[in-house]
Structure formats: C-alpha cells, structure tokens
Amino acid sequence: MTEHLAGRSEILRRFEAALRVPPVTLLVHGEAGIGKTHLLAETREMARSIGLRVLHGQARDFGSGLAYAALTEALGPLQDDPVAREPLARLMEAIDQAALGVLGAAPAVHTANLLRRLPGRTLLAIDDLHLADADTIGVLSVLPRRVPGLVVAGTARRLPAMDADVVAGLRPLAPEEVAEVVTGLLGRAPSASLVRHVHEESRGNPWFVREAVLTLVQGGAVQSAYPGPRRGAILGRLFQRDRGGRGLARVLAALRRTRPARTADLPALAEIAGLDAAEAERAFDGLVGDGLLVPADDDAYEFAHPLVAEALYADLGPAERRRVHARIAGLLHRQGLAGARSVLEWASHLAEGGTSAEALPAMLRAAEATRWTAPLSAGHWYGRAAELAPAHERGVLLAREALSYWKGSRPVDALRAGRQALAVLEPGRRHTRTAQTMVNAAHSMGRYELAVSIAAEHLPHADHRAALLAQQAVVRTQLGEDCGALVREAWAALPTCPPEDLVITLSALAGDSLIKGDWAEAERALGALLSASAALPPGARLAALESAAHIMASAGLRTRTLGLLAEAEQIYRGLGWHDIAGQHVRTLAVVRRLGGEWERALRDLRSDAVALTEAGLRENAALLRNIELDILLDQGRYDEAEPLLAGPPLTCVLQVSLRALFAARRAFGVGDRASALRLVDEAVRTGPTDVAHRALGFRTAMLIITGDADGARAAALALDEMAHGGTPRARLTALLATAAAFQDAERAGAALETARADGLKFEEAHARLVLGVLGDARQLVRAHAVFGELGAAPWRDRAAHRLREAGLAPAPSAVLTTAERRVAELVAGGLSNPRIAEELHYSRKTVEVYLSRVYAKTGLRSRVELALAYERGDI
Template sequence: MILGRRSEFAALSALLGSAAAGDGGALVLRGEAGIGKSALLEESARRAGGSGVRVLGTAGVQAEVHIPYAGLHRLLRTAPDLAGAAVGILGSPDTLPFRAASALLDVVSAEDTPLLITVEDLQWLDEASWEALAFAARRLSAERAAMLLTARDGPDVNRRLSGSGLAEVRLEPLDSDDSAALLKRVAPGLAPSLAAQVLLTAQGNPLGLVELGEAAARSGGAALSPGRLPLSERLERTFSGLVGELPPVTRSLLLVAALDDGDDLDEVVRACRLLEPGAAGYEDVDPAVVTRLVQVDDFRLRFRHPLLRSALSQSVSAVRRRRVHAALAEVLSADPERGVWHRAAAADGPDEELARQLTETATRAQHRQAAGIAMTAFERAARLSEDPAARGNRLMAAVEMASEQGDTLAARRLLAEIRVHELTPGDRAVYELRQEVFHGTRYTGGERLIGFAETVEALAAAGEAARAVRLINTIALRTHYSNPDPAVVERLAVAIDQMTAVHDDPLLPALASMIAPVTRGERARRGIRGLSAAGGTDPYTTWRLGLASATAGDSVMACELFAVAAVGLRAQGRLGVLYQLLITHAMNAAHLGDARTALALIPEGESLARELGEPNWLPTAWSAAGTAEALRGDVHAAADRAAATEAALLPYGRNPLLAWVHQVRGIAALGAGRPEEAFGELRRVFDPADDSYHPYTGHFLVAHLAEAAAGCGATAELRELVDQLTPAAEQGRGPALLAGLGYARAVLADSAAGYERALGEELTRWPFEQARRQHAYGAWLRRRRRPAESRPLLRAAAATFDALGATAWADRSRTELRASGESLRRPTENAAVLTPQETQIARLAADGLSNRDIAERLFVSPRTVTTHLSRIYPKLGIRSRVELARALRIT
C-alpha cells in the first residue's frame, strides 16, 4: 500500500476510467530518483489488473539504449497472443518509428478488454522505441487503452518530453505525515530522535526513507552520522548512477562539494584545483546544473537531494576521500572550527593533538546544546587518540551525548568499544554506572560515590573544571537518591564549593544542592532565582536548574523552569532529556497537588521513555501518575501504578526509590478516608531502618503524614518526627519541608491560634497546601459548632482542590460544608472525557498556542492537532478555543 499520492492516484484513476470508456490517453510520471515513480506505476498496474484491465509493460534499460526498438520488443514479449505482424515489422532496424507505432496501435485495437501499457524509465529507452511509443500515445484518444510512463529528471527527458505533447504529473516529496507513516512502517521500533534524523535527511524521498530507516534500525545513530550515511547498494546505485554520465572534472567537483560542509562554489573549485591542479573551473559545474543534480545561486552550490551527497562520498575509495578532505582542510586553514573536521577526516592514523582540538570542538558544541555534533566530535576524537585514558574519557563523553539525544543504540555501541582497563578510576566508576543504568541489572546506590569524590577532588586540584562538572552532573541525581554516607556527600559538596570559587558555571551550585540539599540548598535556590530572573540560560541548563530546584524542595520554581526548558529541548530534538523533564515535571506537579498537570504530562513522558528504550525512568512516571490518581480519588488506578512501580524496583533490594510506592499508597489511603493505613505507609519513608527510606522524598510528604496522624491519633509520633526534621528545615529552608512542618505544627497545636498562624504563612504559590490548611481549620471550626466561620474556609478549599483536580480532597471539603449546613455541588469534570493526548492538546490550546506551535511541541502534525481539537470541542460542549480555559477549569 502506497502512502499519500492522493492527487496522483486521482489522475491515474481518471486516466483508466476514460480509457475504459473509450477515451484513452497517456500520462508521464516524472520526478527525482527514488521519489516513488516505480512504486506508483506498479500499484496502478496492480489496481488496473484487479479491475479487469489487461496490462502490458516494458522498461528502458541503460545497456540497451543504442539497440533500436529494444523497448518495444520487450513490450510485445508480454503479449505474444497480440504481437502478430508487429514482431516482423520491428524486426528490421530500418523500420521508421511511425510504422512501428502503427503496428503497436494495431496490437492495442486487437484487444477487446481495456488495456494499460506501462513504460518505466523512459530516459533509458532506445530512441526508436521512444518515438514509436510517443507517436502511439498521442493517438489513443479513440482507444480503450491508456499508457503510463515514468521518467527521471534530466536533460534527455526534458528534450524528449518537450515536444511530445504528453500530459505530465510531477511527483513531489511526501509530506511530513506520510513520510512519518512510511518510516514507521519500515522501521516501527525506531527511536524518535533517529526517526527525526531520517526524516530530515530523506526530505520526503520514499526510497531514502525506506533505505535509511532500515539502516538506522540496524545500526542506530551511527547510520546517520554526518558524512557517512550507510546507504545500501540499491540506493548507492540509484544516486551514484546519476553522476556516472558526467564529465570526470564535473564528477570531481561534485565529490568535493559532497564532502564539504559548506556550499561556497569558490571553496569547492579551489579545493578541486588542489586535488587535481589546473583541472577545474567554475564552468565545469554546468553539466551537473543542466542535469538538475545541483543548483547554483550566487555562487552557492546546493545538491537537489542530500542522498546524492552521501552516495557520492561512498562511491570512491577511502584514500580518495582523505585526499579531498586534506584539500578542503588546506582551503579552510583560516577557519579552524571547520578545518578541524576535515583534518580529522583526512587523518590516516592516531593524532593526539588533532584529538585534543576535536575534543575542544565537541565541548563547545555541547555548550551550544548541539548534542549530535558533540557526540560525533567526541567519538572521532576517541578514534584519533594516542593516550588510552583520553580515548576512554572521550568515548564516555560521546556516550553521554548519545544518551541526551535518546540514542540508546549509539550509547550502547560506544560503551561496548570502551576498554575498561584503560579508564581512569573516575571514568571507570562512570562507566560502571552507565552499564548499570543501560542494562538495569541492579541498583548500587552510593557504593561508588567515594571513588567519585576522590576523582572530583583530583580534577578540581588539577584545574580540569569542565571534566569535573561533567562527572558531577552524571552522578548528582544518583547521589540524591542513594542515601550516601554524609561524609562522602560533604566531600563532594566541598569539592564543588572549591570549583565554584574559580569557575562560574551556573550548574555548579545547582549540582551541589542536588547532592546536599540541606547544606547547599538555600544558596543554590538564591542563585537559581537570580538566573531565572535574568533569563538567557540554554534549555539543558534550565532543565538542570529545575531539577536542582526540585531536589532542594522548591517544586514551584522547578515546574516553572521545566515549562521553559521543554520548549527549547523540543526545538533541539533532545528527546533523551525531554522525557526525563516531562516525568520530573509531572512528579513535582503531583507534589504540588496539581493532579491535572501531572496527568497531562505523563502520557508523553512515559511514551517517549518506552520508545527510546529507557525503562529506568518508567517507575518514576508510574509513581507520578499514581500520586496524581490518588489525589483524584481513583484508588484502583493508584494501586495499579504503585504495584507496577514496586514490581520494577523490588529486584534491586534496598532502594530509596521505593519511597514513591509508599507515597502513592499513603496518599491514596488518605484520600479514601483511611488515615491509619495512610500513616503506616507514609511513615516508612521517614524510617532509616526501612528499605524505602529516603529523607528528601519525605520532605514532600510531611503535610500528608500530619494529616494522616490527625485522622488516626498518631500525634505523638508526628511530634517526634517534627522535632527530628526541624534542624534540616532551619538550615536548608526547603519550601516543601517548611510548608509541611507549618501544617504539622498546626495539627499538633490543635487550636485556632495554631491554624491561624499556619494560614498566615506565605503559601500563594502552594495552593494545595493553603487549601489543606483552610479545610483543616474549617473542619476544626465546624466541630466546635462555629459553622458560619467554617463555611468560607471550606468553600475556598473545595474550589482550590477542584481546580487542581484533587477530587478526593475537594469531596471531603464538600462533605464538611454540607455538615455545616451549606451544600456545594461537584463541578462537571469535562476534562475527564478527554484522552490524555486530547487533554494535553486542549491545555496547550487554552494557553494560547497555535496549532503549529502545539504540533512542534508534541511532535505531531498540525493536521493531527486540528483533528483532535475538532473532537475536543464537542466533548467539552464548546465551540472554540477561547472557551477551553473555562471548560478545563484552568486557573
């Protein structure tokens, strides 16, 4: 089944329909190599045959282009019962084309059923066959026959068709939707980042999509590295064959242009003259322009299809390619940023100085957020390395860049090339951590952190800040979720402090707060607020600053930074970071009680993690979704998510990530009115003897634990815990912990003064916690027979909980309100009827984004967005996007 081509098939159907009615005709399908002409011809022939039309076919063969009537003989051999006298007429090379055409028309007339004649590759038909077929085609109007021809672009075809009088249909590249659908068909498991590269490279060329898609599925990111696309023999023959007929000097010019990373014709000619002195001039590119292989505008040379560039580079020997790169490097001597790539490509052995320069290029690309370029540069630098330890370090850096892009295949391939015995202790620790993450065999927690601390200290002492920052960035999140020895944590934090004093990387204080949230959190949050206010940080840094805010207990700032970073990461195509951001954003939204936002973010984050082959983040996604479902009061959905998370994490043994399982179960039990069960689940997260102990997760759960304690009478244990956590709150000033302790103290005070003090705290950016206090005080007042005072508090609490999607809490506020003598109906949950993707699209549209903007953010087509919105409006009972915010109750 051919994707797209609706207008082309309509034209072909009209042609066959007219032919069946006795009004025959001819049509030429033309376009560039690989555009799908043959596939369309074959499908048309199949459909015609299926509808009772007889099909005869021929094709031009390049080797027979000088044999008169070779093409017509091939056609008649497919219909020996009709050929008759025509065979004898064509047997003479002196037969005039109009006589041959007349013989062909006799064959057509002899057939009682409708007839379709297919002619493939007319550019390679012998001249006699072409003239006869064109003559006959112009005279089919009175016949029940049609002729369908395919032709590749080129001067010979232009010459033939210009005076033929035959109708033409030009096949254009497939649109983005059909390209994506075709790629998904040929390479269904391809990671989104690789799929995006294939789509960009193929530019809608079906043959390119098929061949490159299959190559990428086999070889991962290596299949699409710049300058060495591994085209199959079929694709190489297709595109290289176009060049084979050009003059040698033109072929040389095109080869230089294919290996050049620029498009300056002057640059290409100068390099070609170095390659073959005196052989090349500007006019030598003209044959390639005439054949439509390239176009030249204002001395800018551009290939009409990128696959031709790749085919050219593969059509010559490695020695020849190195000579071309050496010539380009000499021409580009004044441009070291570009010249280093050509020097690297021209190198025929290890070169440590060149490897060092490429490493610097990779580091600059990394800072520019060009992860793909950085990966390629690090990998090439590793290939050129003379120092084994440097080789290993550069390969580890390439692994990191591949991981950021979501290219798991490339990351695993690069890991497999590393010789572990050559690594430094720090790189070996990172290597083992990467292996653990990629293969998911165990969770070693903080076992290796002492080695990391020693390496960071050594790098800091040696002044290698960039390598130290990269190492800390790799281990920071693992450190946060490992409950490591406090002494090791302090060593890491001190090493970061020392680097911060001499290095202005904005990530350093943020990473310090991820590793030591209590001792370094407050200072880091001040710095992050300043950077956020100033703006200008790149998307990756913004994401890491958001993550640092989250681990330091500031979910509000984290969510703001995540929302900004997501836009940039989407634009850069860094899906390997984006899915982590979406899942983390969802978890922090859930910590803020915002079930609506969490549930809108999870589907895409979870889907990307699966598509990229990153199962390690799925438990986090399930935990975030389970927490949001618990807030909504969907106990069964929350239980399913908790069970899935537990099943994934239990094989690793003692694991702080298990804290999320008890988070989900505890909040679900609390929302369902089972405070004793909730307290038991949540208390485990705070118990150092429990396998799921994790103090920093506990900082987000203090208020939930206090609410459960109030419901089951466990205030003595709560008081003890408050006393234990107070020093950390005073030192680190983490917003989540401060908010939780503020509510816990109100519960322990159990007085009007205590609740009023809690309500007086600044919580405008923590609406769930404000509503929780309003509910608790309102319920306290009602039970003391002060219903009039309780109602405003309970109404406000219910409204906030409803807006956040925390339905279980909103229902409890309504219950208390009814008990006070006032009823409040539950609002219509319009959003509940939407699918997760519809919800996401609806929220973005309500925020004012255009369909195209939404499509770019969600990696779908604008047409898909339009289709979803057309379904969303009737579901919500609205007519336009201006009503979406109200319908979704977005505040």
C-alpha cells in the same frame, strides 16, 4: 499521548488535522524508498495550502559531526524575510563564533526567539532525522514547547530520540497499490503477471516499484533477490550514458554527505572528477536532464532520492572514496573556514579522506568549535580524535569525550568514554575529574552500586577527595546505608576543595541532607554552593544554580526555585547546553506541580520521561514518573496510575519506599484500606526520613477520612516531631496534619498563609478545606473551586460534601484556564496589557480576550477588583 498511525490516507488526514493545532510534532519512519520524503513533501504542500509558513531542511550522512546543519539549512531562506533577518543572523553568528571560542546566546535560544518572531504558524520539516546530529534533535525536541505556533515534522529510517505527538510508520505497498503506481508510470492498466513480477522484485517498496518498471521498459529485468541487486539496477539504468556523468555523480554523492552541490562548485568538482570544464557541464546537464539531480533552494541541486546517492557512494572503492573526500576537503579549505559550520564540513571530509596526521588536527578543531554550543557533536569529534591520537594523548581526549557526553545528557556514552580514559590516564586532576563524571553518569542511569564502586575504587588515587566522598555518600543514602563518616570527611575536606569540584561536592551534600530530612544541613550546603558559584565560570555556575533549584523544589520552595531558574536561564542563553541529566526538566515539573499547573506538568513530564529513558537517564525519569503519580493520584485517576506502578522501581531504598507510598495511595483510592495501611506502614518503616514525612502525612489524612481519630492524632504527632528539622514541605505537611487531626484552626491558618505566600495551590486548598471543616464555610467555597481547577476530583468531592453539610451548594463550575489564571496573576502584579502580551508572547488582542473571560467568570469589573481578589486568594 503519542498516536501511532499506518496507511498513507489515514496519515495524511491526521497530519492535516495536526497542522491546524500547533504546537505539535509529527514523525514518519520506514525503510529507504518507502515514501517518507514524498509524504513529507505532501505534508508541506498541505501546510502551505492552509496558510502555514514552510521551512525545510535535510540531514546528511555525516550529520553526527555537523552540529545544527539540518536546522540552519531549513532556516536559511528566512534571510530574505525582514522580520527574521536579524534574529537569523544572530543564530548563524552564534554557531560560527563558537569556532573562535566566543560565547553568545545558545543556538536553541536563538532558534526559539527567531521562530517566535515569525507571524502566524510555521511548519519546520526535516528529512532523514536518523542522520541528524544529537544537538539538532535536542533543539527540535524542545522547540514546540517554546514556540506556540510551531509544527515540527520529520522523516527517519529509525525513530530518533525525541518525543512526538503523532508517529506514522509506512508499510510496503500491497499488490493493488503497486498496480496503481505501475498504471501511472505506463499510462495503461498492467497485466496481473506484470504487477505480480514488479511486486515480487520491489517487495512493495515504492521507489523500487518505479525502478523495476523503468528497467523493464528499457529492456532489462531485475532477476535477483532483495536487497543487493537493487543498487545495481539503479546504477545500470541510470548510468549507461557515459563515464563522465557517472564520475561526476559519484563526486556529487560524496559531497552530498555534508551539503548539496551548487553550480558555483562545478569547476572544482570537475577537477576532483578528472573532467575538463566542457565535460563537466555536459555531465551535470545530463544528470539534471535525466531527473537524477533536481533543483533545490539557493542555486543548489539534490539527488532525486537518497537511494541514488547511496548507490553511487557505495560504488566508490575505498581508495577512490578517500581520494574524493580529501579533494573535497581541499576545496573547502581553499574556500575558507570562516565559522563552525565550514570547519565541521571540512573536518568531516578530511576525517574520511586525509591521513591520520591531517585528520587529527581537523577533528580537534571541530571538537573545539562545538564544545560550548553542541556538546554531543564535540563528544563525537573527541572520540574520533582519540582513535587517531598517539597513546600519550588518548586519555585526555577520551576524558574530554566523556565530559562532553555528560554535558549533553548522554550518560551511557559518558560512562563508556570515561572507562576508556581512566584505563590510560595517570592519577591526577584529569583522572579525578573523569572519575567524578563517571560516578554522576552511573548514578543518573540508576546503577547505584556501580556508582558507589567507581567512587570507592578511584578515591585512593584522587588528587582531592571531597567530591568523590560526597558523591558516594548521597548514593549510599539512597541505598539505605549509613554514610555519616563519608559526609563528615567531605565537609572537612571542603576548605581545600578545587573550585571546579565545588558544585559536585556541595550538590551531593545538599541532596544527601534532603533525603535524610535534615534541612539545616541542606541549607548549609546550598548556602555554600550559591556563595561559591558567584566566582565560578558560566558553565559551572549554571550547574550550581540548576542543582540548587533542584534541591529547593524538592524541599517545596516554589518562589526561591523560580528565582534560581531565572538566574540559570540568563546563563543558559550564553551556553550551548542545559539540563545536565534531565535535572532542569524535573525541577520544572515539581515547580508546576507546586504552582497548580498540573495539566501542563503532566503533558510535559510524560514526553520528558520518554526522552530521559531513551537517553539512559533512568534516575530522573523515575523521579518524573513519581511526580506524575503524585498528580494522578490526587486527581483520582487511579486507572492511569496503575500501569506506572506495575513495573519494578529502581533498586534503591528511596525509590522502593516511594513506590510503596504511591501504591498505598492508589489502594486507598480504590477502596482497599487494608492494603493501603500495610503499604503506608512499609513506606514509613523502610523509607528514608523524607519519604517517612510524606507517608505519615498520608496516613494521617487516611485515618481522618476513615474516622480513626486516635490513629490520626498519633500519626500527626509522629510527623510533627519528625518534621521539626525537616524540609519546608515536611513542616507544611505536619502543620496540615496536626491542624486536621487536632482541629487546630491556628495551625490551619498558619498553613494557609505559608501556602499562599509561596503559591502552593494544592496545599492552599487543603488548608482552606481544614478551616472549612472547623467552621469557616467561606473557606470551603474557595477550597472547592481550587480543587476543581486542579482536577483533584476526590478532594473536590470532599469539599462539596462539607459544603452540603454546611447547608451550602457547591458553586457552579467557572474554572479559570491556565492561560486565564496567568493573565490574572500578571494583572494583579501591576502589569499593563502590552507588558503582559510581551511576557506571554501573546498579541494585545489575545490578552484582552483572556481578561474579558476572567471578568466574566469571576464577576469582577476592574483591574483593581481583580488585584484585590487575587490578594485575598479568592481567584
């Protein structure tokens, strides 16, 4: 749950506490000059004082086109650390080699590996995240999950699209706070009239408080209203000294939009500013002496505040600005464009200062340099290039922009660029592929009717129909329409399907069959997909594996899903993008729900749902909310489930019927049986087959609890018949329902074996509860323990009630934590303590501590006993 704070003292106290319990993400936002950078600097000092390593970077004005620039700046000082030197070099090489088309491990993977290698805790702090490229934001969003000892902190004028644990909004200073600042500047208590004047002029903005006071001290006054004269006040006070200083400062302000200035740059910057060497040195020293430039790391100098640089840059006229950028680009070109970072910096300046003929090739080179490792940056560059390109080239560039944004999980931008591309592209391969991208984008946004209309509109012009047919089919099925003809035509067209269309076609066909509850057809599509993927290039194979994992997880197959995700992870390490449309995070959430990692699933999927919603990925955000509801309702957390049910579902039969089912479960949990029965019947009646399976399973359990044995048997029989060809999850649900309704110990035992074989914790406990009700009291003990571990309070209470009926007392709580259970699983798997430490990124001592806790809680005394108990399902 995100905390929102205000007030500098409160923020610092909370930040200090957060620094002690990583992983955590902290964000500070507010207007320019409000004190964000100062607060982050105080946070960095606090971090150092309590023993954290501090890494600091600065996002820059042209950041949207500079992939990973702020991140690499922050990590740069680690080159002097023997532990970090080698992984840092691999990270920098991965980014630079992308410019040459050489694929290595993705920057996100390298960054996580690098930070995990560092001993102790680390604070990674980035200023001005509102300027950062989207790929950097993406990496910062996932790092705390991959690096246990990491704190990510950042400032921004507007909050970036990333989840945070603590968000601090800075407000303007009150008059009494202004008085404290003025006192510090003047060395004496100011008069009330002076405080009132400064407060009115500054509007409580700390930077302008200082400027107003110093302007008064130097004999001037700021008479005009906010915000226009503020820039004039800065320029007037700071650059009365000479034209040389002002000219050099303006050049430095233009350079700062991609990186800070270094003393080695001074001769070239002097030439750009029209100064000789002596004049440039005097001007530079004067800027440093006046406190306008301050030293940073690695012989670099930064402006004392971004507002100074912004005022100077705004002071450049349009023609002068272009001239300065063009000359900076020339300087960078002469220094050499050895890798992606230098290419992006050069292209950023040339885009602002070069002619169209000069800027277009530079933009294309920047796009190619980032297309594999930073697709969102590539989308930015393809879009800018399209603006300058001749008419006959625009369609191709817009299509590449659309695909890049889709790979970067930005469907709104992909749809916009795709529309522009299709307006100018002639029918053919690129036209068809762009239409497919647009259908996927609209579908992921929850705009089902739009997705169908795009597919239908462009199907007559497609050079091959299979993918658009399959895409249209799966969306129409979600809408509750009959799409059998579309599916048959897609399968018929499959033998001649271009390789690059296979993933889209077969994923859609598998998804369509899954919703319809036809597992044989889904497996047919999955088998063809995985067979074909072996011959596909890495990006397409990754998409195939993630799509197959998504279907497998939805079908309830945990082990097979984990195997596919492991294969996908190996490919991801060689690419710069992952998780198209949020599919990967949704699959992980399902796997964690199946495997009993409910609290971890809740923690991650809540933040993931926020990120997906902000990116426009409403379809998978809704699916994540469904998983959250599923867990909360089984845990009896009905108050927390209520707000998730309050908003309208996405407008398709699948989502509407699922919402009815979840509402039924909540109604039953709070004692409203009439509403529960009405809603579950609605889900059965209106939902697709996959939803009907779930709804009949719940209806059976509800009627058993309420004592309606005949009704329960009728519901169980209906489910058993319907689930005969359904997904493994549906068949397991049918086994449990019929076992409970008909008191069939053989079916309950089969359900237990199925659940245990695939590591399905909740279903295992459910099967044990049924067996316990049928007379095996030993199973009740274990069911009670597992439900307790899951936090499934209503189910735990049912097991406790049955235990008491059997004359047994529920065992006192000695529940293994998630970490303890994972260590126990690895011990049972035969791993040594050093291997377990490597697997979990723990120290050996930590593994020993967890193992000793496992022994203490379970009463077991050796690794052999632990392995046997795990095999029996006793822990």
